[in-house]
Amino acid sequence: MNVSKFGVLDTSYIVLTIEQKWNILLGMSINNFIKNENKLYSGSAFTGPWQGESTDTKARVIAIEILDKALSRCIDEDTRTPEVMDALEFLRGHSTRKGFCDRFARALHISDPQTRWENVNAALAGIKRQFNQRF
Secondary structure, X not given: OOEOOOOOEOOOOOOOOHHHHHHHHOOOOHXXXXXXXXXXXXXXXXXXXXXXXXXXXXXXXXHHHHHHHHHHHOOOOOOOOHHHHHHXXXXXXXXXXXXXXXXXXXXXXXXXXHHHHHHHHHHHHHHHHHOOOOO
């Protein structure tokens, strides 16, 4: 826990840009992110019943960011990486309609790049709608 000389929790290191989060997550699964978030707040004055919900919400946002990155690269690259699959599995576990995540995963296997992008894009739009994310 980072505490300033005034005895106040220093949270300045928590604010990251989306690009910084992406770079950190290249080597970290969503489950590891949640564990690290829980360690960060455990024992601090900021823990409470909202803390777990906040971590899940952050993890959902980051998982969707990972899928956004996969969409932007799926025409030129194979984006069936462990990070993308972990993000899909995490969202599937927190979803009431699992079909969008399944559709996203199936779309990554399409051989034609343009058709793959169109299907991944449609599946991601459904995932975002489900979690009320902006496009």
